[in-house]
Amino acid sequence: MEAESGDRALLERKVRRAFQVLVLQRGRNPGVKGWEMKRHLGRDFRKIIEVLSEDVAPMGLEVFEVKGADETDDSSRFLLRFREPPSVSEAETSGIRIDDLAVLAATIAYVNSKQGRVARREVEQFLREKFPKWRIDYSLDRYVKRGYLEQDDRSMLHIGWRTHAEVDEKTLMTLILSRAQEAAKK
Amino acid sequence: MIELCRDVESSSANPFDVDIREKLLILKQRLPELKLLDELLVDAEAMLELSQIVKLQDEWLKTRASSLYIDPLLIQLKVKLLPKDALSEAFIKSWHPVAQLDQLSPRGLEKAFVYWRDLVPISERFKDQFGTYGTRPGQVDYSELVSLGVFTREQFETNLTNLYDELMQKSNSEWVDYREFIADDAYENKVRRAYLLAFLISEGRALLRTEPLTGKIWTMALAERVKGAPKSVAISITGEN
Numbered sequence: 001m002e003a004e005s006g007d008r009a010l011l012e013r014k015v016r017r018a019f020q021v022l023v024l025q026r027g028r029n030p031g032v033k034g035w036e037m038k039r040h041l042g043r044d045f046r047k048i049i050e051v052l053s054e055d056v057a058p059m060g061l062e063v064f065e066v067k068g069a070d071e072t073d074d075s076s077r078f079l080l081r082f083r084e085p086p087s088v089s090e091a092e093t094s095g096i097r098i099d100d101l102a103v104l105a106a107t108i109a110y111v112n113s114k115q116g117r118v119a120r121r122e123v124e125q126f127l128r129e130k131f132p133k134w135r136i137d138y139s140l141d142r143y144v145k146r147g148y149l150e151q152d153d154r155s156m157l158h159i160g161w162r163t164h165a166e167v168d169e170k171t172l173m174t175l176i177l178s179r180a181q182e183a184a185k186k
Numbered sequence: 187m188i189e190l191c192r193d194v195e196s197s198s199a200n201p202f203d204v205d206i207r208e209k210l211l212i213l214k215q216r217l218p219e220l221k222l223l224d225e226l227l228v229d230a231e232a233m234l235e236l237s238q239i240v241k242l243q244d245e246w247l248k249t250r251a252s253s254l255y256i257d258p259l260l261i262q263l264k265v266k267l268l269p270k271d272a273l274s275e276a277f278i279k280s281w282h283p284v285a286q287l288d289q290l291s292p293r294g295l296e297k298a299f300v301y302w303r304d305l306v307p308i309s310e311r312f313k314d315q316f317g318t319y320g321t322r323p324g325q326v327d328y329s330e331l332v333s334l335g336v337f338t339r340e341q342f343e344t345n346l347t348n349l350y351d352e353l354m355q356k357s358n359s360e361w362v363d364y365r366e367f368i369a370d371d372a373y374e375n376k377v378r379r380a381y382l383l384a385f386l387i388s389e390g391r392a393l394l395r396t397e398p399l400t401g402k403i404w405t406m407a408l409a410e411r412v413k414g415a416p417k418s419v420a421i422s423i424t425g426e427n
Contacts, residue, residue: 023287030284061285081282091278101274106265108277113258115249117242118198129266154196168280173256175276176264 014041014048015055022052022063022080029147031066031079031165038073049078060084066165079165103131103139104148109176111149111159112169120155187212188228191235194242201242209236349382350391354407361395364403364421373425380423394419 021032021040037045053063062083068075092098110126111118120140127136140157143149147162163169187209194201213232220226249255265273332339356362368379383405386392390411395404396419403421 030286080285082285085279085281088275088278098271098274101277102270105273105277109261109265113256113261114198115246119196122198126262156196166282166284171280172276175279176268179268179272179276
């Protein structure tokens with residue numbers, strides 16, 4: 001009985017620690033790498049994360065894993081994120097510009113349609129039909145900086161780790177396709 | 187071969203357009219003919235570029251196999267049809283923002299304090315690379331020149347009168363070029379003449395006119411001293427004539 005309550009207390013302490021580790025930003029990018037989680041929580045950190053993810057569900061949050069390039073535990077990035085997308089009015093009141101989000105949505109859709117990599121100048125040309133040049137330059141630079149897009153040394157754009165972490169890309173593509181059909185009908 | 191691979195890498199062209207098997211066969215056939223180091227290096231570079239293409243082919247297949255693949259032309263058309271707010275709404279409905287606190291921790295505050303405490307003043311920071319800074323431009327007045335022994339009071343008055351007479355003679359109620367007037371082979375004399383002329387102008391015994399568009403500066407001696415609101419004009423005196 002005593003051993004059980006001791007285990008429970010240890011688990012609670014580790015879950016609390018996991019929450020603190022995840023919620024405080026370290027360095028420039030949000031989230032914590034797998035190797036760091038292991039250091040803070042021990043080898044069974046995945047179990048702790050599962051418990052934490054259930055615990056934060058009533059608050060509308062979840063722990064999300066973004067796989068690293070080599071798909072190992074150490075290279076994965078763990079983040080605390082909204083379980084459900086915010087409403088449009090919530091997103092608007094947080095100060096995000098509709099134009100900026102539209103640029104990002106169109107870029108993600110276009111890059112995905114081009115097998116995940118496309119020359120930046122090609123994206124710029126694609127977006128120019130809808131947005132002014134200054135807005136395109138500004139938004140693309142900003143999203144590269146914030147990790148939503150990645151730009152390599154050949155000026156090719158890829159989907160960034162933050163898009164993989166925050167955006168349900170399949171839903172986005174489906175919504176773009178279905179909304180466009182509705183718009184065409186009107 | 188290298189150029190072809192690089193073209194594919196820096197565009198969204200289909201990486202399967204490069205026939206890897208064919209290119210490898212060519213490299214294999216040529217390898218025994220390669221003797222020089224430069225040739226072998228180019229061969230290695232071609233192999234590296236081909237491996238990059240194989241990597242791209244792998245990524246291409248993965249994306250194509252995922253449900254994210256949609257014909258780019260179709261996407262272009264759909265995005266063109268959608269208004270901006272519908273595009274952003276589609277994004278918001280598929281968006282799960284990261285929740286995090288961005289705050290300064292006590293450890294961060296300590297690091298900032300230590301950094302600030304140990305930061306060398308900017309005037310000292312680049313001394314090693316650029317040496318010490320030269321003395322900033324300043325002002326030297328007449329009394330200072332006298333104290334430095336550049337002039338004695340008598341010499342100064344005499345020199346001033348001589349320069350005034352010279353200017354009066356040259357200008358003869360006409361404007362003369364300022365730079366031509368102060369010109370002298372020795373830089374020190376040039377500065378001395380400019381200094382004396384500044385004194386005459388300040389005293390109202392000569393006039394100065396500037397033409398900002400052409401950069402020309404004119405001067406003229408006056409028979410009678412005039413009084414007016416003084417104005418400052420900065421003129422650089424260089425060693426060039």
